Amino acid sequence: MKEIFEYIEQHHDAYLEELFTFLRCKSISTRDEGVKECAELLAGIMEKSKIKASIYPTDRHPIVYGERIEDETLPTMLVYGHYDVQPPEPLGEWESEPFEPTIRDGKIFCRGVSDDKSQLFTHIKAAQAWAEVKGRLPVNIKYLFEGEEEIGSPDLLPFVESHKELLKCDVCFYSDSHYHESGRPQINLGVKGLCYVEITLREAETDLHSMMATCIQNPAWRMVKLLNTMRDAESNITIDGFYDDVRPLNQLEIDAVSKIPSDNEVLKKQYGVDHFIKGRKSDNFYYNLIFEPTCNIAGISSGFTGNGSKTVLPREAVVKIDMRLVPGQTPDKIYETLRRHLDNHGFEDAQLKHYGMVTPSRTPVDHPYVEVAAQALREGFHEEPVIFPGIGGVAPDFVFTGHLGVPSIVIPYAAADQKNHAPNESMVLDGFFKGIRTSAALPYYLAKKTQA
Numbered sequence: 001m002k003e004i005f006e007y008i009e010q011h012h013d014a015y016l017e018e019l020f021t022f023l024r025c026k027s028i029s030t031r032d033e034g035v036k037e038c039a040e041l042l043a044g045i046m047e048k049s050k051i052k053a054s055i056y057p058t059d060r061h062p063i064v065y066g067e068r069i070e071d072e073t074l075p076t077m078l079v080y081g082h083y084d085v086q087p088p089e090p091l092g093e094w095e096s097e098p099f100e101p102t103i104r105d106g107k108i109f110c111r112g113v114s115d116d117k118s119q120l121f122t123h124i125k126a127a128q129a130w131a132e133v134k135g136r137l138p139v140n141i142k143y144l145f146e147g148e149e150e151i152g153s154p155d156l157l158p159f160v161e162s163h164k165e166l167l168k169c170d171v172c173f174y175s176d177s178h179y180h181e182s183g184r185p186q187i188n189l190g191v192k193g194l195c196y197v198e199i200t201l202r203e204a205e206t207d208l209h210s211m212m213a214t215c216i217q218n219p220a221w222r223m224v225k226l227l228n229t230m231r232d233a234e235s236n237i238t239i240d241g242f243y244d245d246v247r248p249l250n251q252l253e254i255d256a257v258s259k260i261p262s263d264n265e266v267l268k269k270q271y272g273v274d275h276f277i278k279g280r281k282s283d284n285f286y287y288n289l290i291f292e293p294t295c296n297i298a299g300i301s302s303g304f305t306g307n308g309s310k311t312v313l314p315r316e317a318v319v320k321i322d323m324r325l326v327p328g329q330t331p332d333k334i335y336e337t338l339r340r341h342l343d344n345h346g347f348e349d350a351q352l353k354h355y356g357m358v359t360p361s362r363t364p365v366d367h368p369y370v371e372v373a374a375q376a377l378r379e380g381f382h383e384e385p386v387i388f389p390g391i392g393g394v395a396p397d398f399v400f401t402g403h404l405g406v407p408s409i410v411i412p413y414a415a416a417d418q419k420n421h422a423p424n425e426s427m428v429l430d431g432f433f434k435g436i437r438t439s440a441a442l443p444y445y446l447a448k449k450t451q452a
Contacts, residue, residue, distance in 0.1 A: 001379060001440070001441060001444055003133050003134075004129050004130060004133050004134070004440050005437055005440070007129045007132060007133050008125070008126075008129050008433070008436050008437060008440065011125075011129075012433060015121075015125055015433075015436065016108075018045060018121075019101070019108075019117070019118055019121050019432075020101045021041070022038075022041060022042065022045060022117055022121065023099070023101045023108075023110045023111075023112060023113055023117055023118075024099055024100065024101070025037060025038040025041050026038070026085070026099055026111075027039075027083055027084050027085050027112065027147065028084070028085060028086070028087050029060075029061055029084035029085075029147055029148055029149075029150045029151050030086070030087055030150060030151055031087065032060075032061070035061045035062070035084060035147045036061070036062060038083055038084075038147070039055055039061070039062040039063075039064050039083065039147055040055065042064050042083050042145060043055050043064050043066075045121075045124060046064070046066045046124055046143065049124050049125065049127060049128035049131075050068070050127070050128055050131040050132075051066040051067065051068055051124065051127055051128075051141075051143065052066060052067055052068070053065070053066040053143075054066070056159065056163075058148070058155035058158075058159060059154075059155055060147075060148055060151075060154065060155055061084065061146070061147030061148050061155070062147055063144065063145065063146050063147070063155070063156075063159055064083065064143070064145040064146075064147075065142070065143065065144060065145075065166070066142070066143035066145075067140070067141065067142045067143065068127055068131070068137055068140065068141050069140045070136050070137050070138075070139070070140055071140070072140075074138070074139050074140050074447070074450075075139050075140070075170045075171075075446055075447065075450045076139065076140040076141070076142060076168070076169040076170055077139055077140070077141055077142070077169060077170065077171050077172070077173055077442065077443065077446055078141075078142045078143075078144060078167060078169040078171070078172040078173070078400070078404075078406070079120070079123045079141060079142070079143045079144070079172075079173055079174060080144050080145070080146075080172055080173075080174040080400065080408075081116050081119065081120025081123070081143075081144075081145045081146075081174055081175070081176070082116050082120070082145065082146050082147065082148070082149030082150070082153075082176075083112075083116070083117060083120065083145050083146075083147055084146070084147040084148060084149060084150050084151075085111050085112030085115065085117070085150065086111065086112075086115070086150050086420075086421045088111045088423070090423060091423075093423035093424070094423045094424060095109070095424055096109055098110065098111040098423070099111055101113065103429070106428060106429050106430065107415075107426040107427060107428050107429065108426060108427045108429060108432070109424055109425065109426045110425065111425055112425070113425055113426060113427040114178070114414035114415075114418040114420050114425055114426065114427040115176065115414070115418070115420035115421065115425065116149070116175070116176045118413070118414075118427045118432050118435075119174075119175035119176055119412070119413050119414065119427075119435065120145060120174075120175065122175060122413060122432065122435035122436045122438070122439045123141075123143070123173075123175065123439045124143070125436050125439075126436055126437075126439035126440035126442070126443075127141055127443075129436070129440050130440060130443065137443050138443050138444060138446075138447035139443045139446050139447050139450075141443065142166075142167060142169055144160075144167065146159075149395075149396070152356055152358075153396040153399075156396050156399055157396070157399050157403065160399050160403055160404065161403060164403075164404065167404060168404075169404065169406055170369075170406060170446075170450075171369045171372075171406055171407050171408075171409065171446070172400040172404070172406055172407070172408040172409070173373065173408075173409050173410075173411060173442060174408075174409075174410055174411075175410065175411050175412055175413050175435060175439070176395065176410060176412060177391065177393065177410060177412040177414070178412050178414040178415055178416045178418050178420075179386075179412050179413070179414070179415065179416065179431070180260075180261065180386045180416065181266065181267070181270065181416040182261050182386075183415075184261070184381075184383050184384070184385065184386050185377040185380075185381045185383055185385040185386070185411070185412075185438075186385060186386045186387075186388060186411075186412055187370065187373050187374060187377070187385050187386070187387050187388065187409060187410070187411060188388045188390070188391050188409075188410035188411075188412065189362060189363040189364075189365060189367075189370065189387070189388060189389050189390060189408075189409060189410075190327070190360070190361050190362030190363060190389060190390030190391070190397065190408075191360065191361055191390060191391055191393055191394055191395045191397045192293070192294075192324040192325055192326060192360050192390065192391075192392060192393065192394055193324065193325035193326070193329060193330070193331055193358045193359045193360035193361075193394065193398070194322060194323070194324055194325065194331065194356050194357065194358040194394045195322075195323045195325060195331040195334045195335055195338075195354060195356070195357060196298075196320070196321070196322045196323075196354060196355045196356035196357075197320070197321050197322075197323070197335065197338065197352060197353065197354050197355070198318060198319070198320050198321075198352070198353055198354075198355065199223075199226070199318070199319050199321065199342070199350050199351070199352055200316055200317070200318045200350065200351040201219040201222050201223050201226070201316060201317050201318075201347070201349070201350055201351075202219060202315060202316040202349075202351075203216060203217050203218070203219045203222075203315060203316070204216060204313070204315045205315065206315050207303065207312050207313065207314055207315050208312070208313040208315070209311065209312070209313065210311040210312055210313050211311075212313050213313050216313060218313055218314065219302065219314060219315070219316050219317040220302040220303060220314055220317040222317065222347075223300070223302065223317035223319060226342070226345070226347050226350065227297070227319065229341070229345045230295055230341075231295060234278070235277050235278070235279075236280055237293070237294075237295045239295065239337060239338055239341045240337065240340065240341045240344060241337045241340075241341075242293070242295070242334070242337060243293070245328040245329050245330070245333065246293065246326055246327075246328050246329060247326070247327045247328030249291060252364070252365040252366055252389075253291075253365055253389040256365050256387045256388070256389045257284065257286050257287050257290060257291070257388075257389060258284075259386075259387070260286045260386055260387075260388065261386065262284070262285055262286055264276065264285060267285055270416075276288075279292050280292065286388075289391070289392045290388065290389055290390045290391065290392065291326060291389075291390070292326070293323065293324060293325050293326050293329060294322070294323060294324040295321060295323050296321065296322050296323070296324070297319060297320075297321055298320045298321060298322050299319070299320040300317075300318070300319045300320070301317070301318050301319075302314045302316065302317035302318065303317075320355075322356075323338075324392065324394065325359075325360045326360055326390075327360050327361075327362050328360075329360060330359060331354075331357035331358060331359060332357065335352075335354055335357070338352065339352055358394050358395075358396070358398070359398040359402060360398065361395075361397035361398040361400075361401045361402065361408065362389065362390055362401070363401060363407040363408055363409060364407075365387060365389055367407045367409075368449060369407050369409060369446070369449070370387070370407075370409060371449070372409075372442065372445045372446050372449050373385070373409045373411055373442070374387075375441070375445040376411070376438045376439075376441035376442045376444075376445050377411065377438055379437065379438065379441040379445075380434045380435070380436075380437035380438025380439075380440075380441055381434050381437075381438065391410075395410075397410075411438060411439075411442075413427075413431045413432060413434070413435030413438070414427055414428070414431060415427075415428045415431055
């Protein structure tokens, strides 16, 4: 790896120049701003990096596919990523232009720099370093970069299902999210699923004068009652049958969480709170974050909520709830469970609809390719990585573990304070360059593992 690492070191300035061009392309998927143009730019970057690239249209935004097939008998790794980004608003909170990459205090500031453009970019430049220095890679690499992750990846699964032979591989690696708050590199082996719903209760045909509250039911009060059937005073979820399918943990998962460095005082300061909720089985922050499902009120509205006062009896009350699921649970069944719960508690009239369904996913802690990622990180960061059996977030991970049937291993290169989705999103320069080193080490250690 020495020659390859020297090549990477010599090309830092060129990498930044090319990355900055990529970052300036807006690619805001929620409003279809610059997405197609960014896909074309990305495909061009891949071609210049000696990766054969193709653009596949979907019903919404294009998928950029690339490959370097060295030898059909070699192991094949798939690299996933997304080139779409969140909108930059609120613009007034940015310290520099959101789509003009700026370096300050050892960080690059720009929308999309950590989520996920610079992280996927590391894998492209790693392959180029191998091609320039060695002429070939020790494994085959395929690349799957979508433009819809920030809108829930609606076309990713249909694409994967219809291109299984094209995407055939032994393992999926990707870089997104952030490493541990201590600065140590991190390996993520799973994500939670999601069932996002909206519940609406209605009474009158229109808002009424509040004097009618003695005669006509207020849907906001009914909504309070409804919500109280879903969680108890100890924060346990009381939706009938909600926990029934939660898969029991194995000892390897429990041991892995116990090894995650955790300082509650640092974490409370980071999140701006003075205490954490005790879980059903543990008061360990990471145990609950990784292993416990959630039922969260994401938003609630009814009646008059503006400045000043207005005496009104609202016609309806609406709540948006996101339930993050763990292995064993499925979003379709949880949706049905919630519908049945509402009916059984006197809320047959509640309107229920869903906005997002994602299946949870997890790769075993003891999978042989986890050590491949760990060895690559030791080479790239010169530190021992922290192993996370899963994270609290949601990603289209099940597309790879469930539909392609391969392990999926996430290796983040951004810092914990990256502020993705917020103003002043950033990527630490050190993490970016060490990410390229790590991404270059992955093929080396994958080849060694399969030859052993």
